[in-house]
Amino acid sequence: MKGISTIAFSGGVGGAKLALGLARVLPPEELLIVANTADDFDHLGLHICPDLDTITYTLCGRANRSQGWGIEGETWNCLQALSELGGPDWFRLGDRDVATHLYRTQRLREGARLSEVTAEICLALGIGQRLIPVSDDPVRTIVHTAGGDLPFQDYFVRQRCEPRVTGFRFDGADRAAINPELHAALSSPDLSAVIFCPSNPFVSIAPMLAIPGMQEALLAARAPIVAVSPIVGGTAVKGPAAKMMSELGLPITPLAVAKRYSDLATAFIVDVVDGDQVARVRELGLACEAMPTLMNNDDDKLRLASSVIDYCHALSR
Amino acid sequence: MKGISTIAFSGGVGGAKLALGLARVLPPEELLIVANTADDFDHLGLHICPDLDTITYTLCGRANRSQGWGIEGETWNCLQALSELGGPDWFRLGDRDVATHLYRTQRLREGARLSEVTAEICLALGIGQRLIPVSDDPVRTIVHTAGGDLPFQDYFVRQRCEPRVTGFRFDGADRAAINPELHAALSSPDLSAVIFCPSNPFVSIAPMLAIPGMQEALLAARAPIVAVSPIVGGTAVKGPAAKMMSELGLPITPLAVAKRYSDLATAFIVDVVDGDQVARVRELGLACEAMPTLMNNDDDKLRLASSVIDYCHALSR
Numbered sequence: 001m002k003g004i005s006t007i008a009f010s011g012g013v014g015g016a017k018l019a020l021g022l023a024r025v026l027p028p029e030e031l032l033i034v035a036n037t038a039d040d041f042d043h044l045g046l047h048i049c050p051d052l053d054t055i056t057y058t059l060c061g062r063a064n065r066s067q068g069w070g071i072e073g074e075t076w077n078c079l080q081a082l083s084e085l086g087g088p089d090w091f092r093l094g095d096r097d098v099a100t101h102l103y104r105t106q107r108l109r110e111g112a113r114l115s116e117v118t119a120e121i122c123l124a125l126g127i128g129q130r131l132i133p134v135s136d137d138p139v140r141t142i143v144h145t146a147g148g149d150l151p152f153q154d155y156f157v158r159q160r161c162e163p164r165v166t167g168f169r170f171d172g173a174d175r176a177a178i179n180p181e182l183h184a185a186l187s188s189p190d191l192s193a194v195i196f197c198p199s200n201p202f203v204s205i206a207p208m209l210a211i212p213g214m215q216e217a218l219l220a221a222r223a224p225i226v227a228v229s230p231i232v233g234g235t236a237v238k239g240p241a242a243k244m245m246s247e248l249g250l251p252i253t254p255l256a257v258a259k260r261y262s263d264l265a266t267a268f269i270v271d272v273v274d275g276d277q278v279a280r281v282r283e284l285g286l287a288c289e290a291m292p293t294l295m296n297n298d299d300d301k302l303r304l305a306s307s308v309i310d311y312c313h314a315l316s317r
Numbered sequence: 318m319k320g321i322s323t324i325a326f327s328g329g330v331g332g333a334k335l336a337l338g339l340a341r342v343l344p345p346e347e348l349l350i351v352a353n354t355a356d357d358f359d360h361l362g363l364h365i366c367p368d369l370d371t372i373t374y375t376l377c378g379r380a381n382r383s384q385g386w387g388i389e390g391e392t393w394n395c396l397q398a399l400s401e402l403g404g405p406d407w408f409r410l411g412d413r414d415v416a417t418h419l420y421r422t423q424r425l426r427e428g429a430r431l432s433e434v435t436a437e438i439c440l441a442l443g444i445g446q447r448l449i450p451v452s453d454d455p456v457r458t459i460v461h462t463a464g465g466d467l468p469f470q471d472y473f474v475r476q477r478c479e480p481r482v483t484g485f486r487f488d489g490a491d492r493a494a495i496n497p498e499l500h501a502a503l504s505s506p507d508l509s510a511v512i513f514c515p516s517n518p519f520v521s522i523a524p525m526l527a528i529p530g531m532q533e534a535l536l537a538a539r540a541p542i543v544a545v546s547p548i549v550g551g552t553a554v555k556g557p558a559a560k561m562m563s564e565l566g567l568p569i570t571p572l573a574v575a576k577r578y579s580d581l582a583t584a585f586i587v588d589v590v591d592g593d594q595v596a597r598v599r600e601l602g603l604a605c606e607a608m609p610t611l612m613n614n615d616d617d618k619l620r621l622a623s624s625v626i627d628y629c630h631a632l633s634r
Binding site: 080 | 422
């Protein structure tokens with residue numbers, strides 16, 4: 001059996017869309033999806049992994065497509081009752097979603113690694129692809145804001161990304177170990193593509209790259225590393241990336257994202273509306289192509305996945 | 318303001334019915350409902366208090382009347398999702414019920430006492446009566462069975478009371494302290510009635526009586542102690558009491574229950590169908606009356622509550 005040919009690093013919603021496309025294009029045993037865990041947090045004693053869960057629900061076809069997170073047809077009776085009790089209701093826990101958190105938390109308490117629990121959940125939900133946390137060790141994004149440091153979910157959900165961002169840190173990253181399965185795949189001769197999904201560069205991709213040895217392992221991989229721009233037409237397709245760039249004094253352009261990856265990546269993909277950026281990205285020393293990157297439906301996801309893989313293969317020739 | 322006039326010791330369903338009747342009859346500030354906690358258990362990291370919750374849901378009018386536990390109109394989406402994940406689904410956690418457990422568990426983790434958390438839940442749900450756990454310290458019923466020792470919920474829910482019972486023990490009871498509010502009420506000059514609700518004598522009332530100093534405090538109280546028989550017409554109105562009595566070699570009669578309370582109680586109430594037991598109970602040295610004790614509707618609960626209180630007042634004259 002062939003080993004992993006494609007590794008996709010992903011945050012939540014946008015990344016999960018491309019991950020789904022890749023899952024439709026590749027044989028299941030060839031795809032390794034690596035999820036950011038720096039959004040994870042403990043809430044009401046539940047260990048919640050928003051990115052892993054978004055990818056999981058997306059891959060098994062249960063994701064709520066209109067809101068971009070959670071489960072289609074979800075109910076909210078637990079949250080409503082919690083609210084009536086005066087409990088914290090700022091993080092919207094759906095009834096079915098709670099089951100995922102209860103299951104995961106209990107298994108972790110029993111001593112299972114997050115990787116093991118994720119594999120169990122994927123198996124139970126009929127997901128044939130390998131989905132793993134980037135590390136089994138806790139890494140937590142802390143958002144530096146004008147009003148002080150905020151744990152990521154406090155910033156993202158409770159404060160709706162309103163505080164002005166001045167920087168980030170990734171608590172625990174310096175003590176985290178790369179998931180051994182990722183390490184093995186990165187050093188495998190079967191590997192032909194490493195993809196950074198169109199995820200937030202600051203809080204989805206950066207915390208994964210902050211794990212000691214990660215950049216070295218990526219540079220040592222014998223496959224092109226291709227990043228897909230999450231910035232399209234001067235804004236983020238989803239989430240706070242554009243607002244963060246603005247607050248950090250960066251232009252809201254694919255080029256500004258590409259600069260962050262220029263020491264690491266082989267190539268950068270911009271959307272067709274940003275064709276003017278291609279030449280400037282190439283000046284960074286990166287290969288660059290423009291292609292349609294918006295994924296409004298499953299056909300879009302499949303098409304982008306195919307295009308990205310074809311591009312990786314072309315780059316490695 | 319007058320202090321507590323009436324203390325009701327209660328387990329789950331049957332006890333909660335009389336507690337509701339008492340709540341309808343007495344001014345809220347005069348009633349103290351004391352719940353058994355020896356059924357409590359930790360499940361999926363949630364601290365679950367079945368008797369407290371049954372009484373809570375009953376008092377606030379949310380109890381599911383047909384099944385005798387849980388919440389009316391409850392949904393089961395979390396449990397179904399948990400089952401799909403291969404998580405433990407033998408204990409039926411409703412979506413709204415999960416909120417109670419999440420809230421309680423979080424508050425306990427924050428350092429609150431179970432009494433405090435119970436008061437918070439009662440306040441949030443509009444319950445004006447005082448409902449307290451018999452102790453803030455853990456007491457856990459272990460059921461001795463022909464097949465070995467079983468934690469109570471394993472016996473009661475997972476194994477549906479099927480194992481043959483040979484005895485009980487109450488882990489932690491010897492180190493538990495009587496709830497200070499109960500201790501104060503028992504020694505108050507305002508107290509005029511102590512009621513043992515028609516709850517299981519082995520696993521609802523006995524663990525409360527096993528707490529050091531409880532029997533002494535009851536005997537020192539200046540109010541009659543009146544127990545209502547949970548055995549009516551040769552069977553238990555609800556739950557495994559009759560099966561337990563049979564397996565323990567006891568006759569399934571009110572008299573056999575009365576004998577367990579004969580050193581402690583002032584009086585014993587049997588149902589009208591057990592009028593033949595009155596003389597035999599009186600031979601134990603207990604006062605005894607027969608009255609209608611079945612509580613099929615709210616009128617029944619109110620009527621029994623009134624009758625029991627009137628009887629207590631008659632006894633103390």
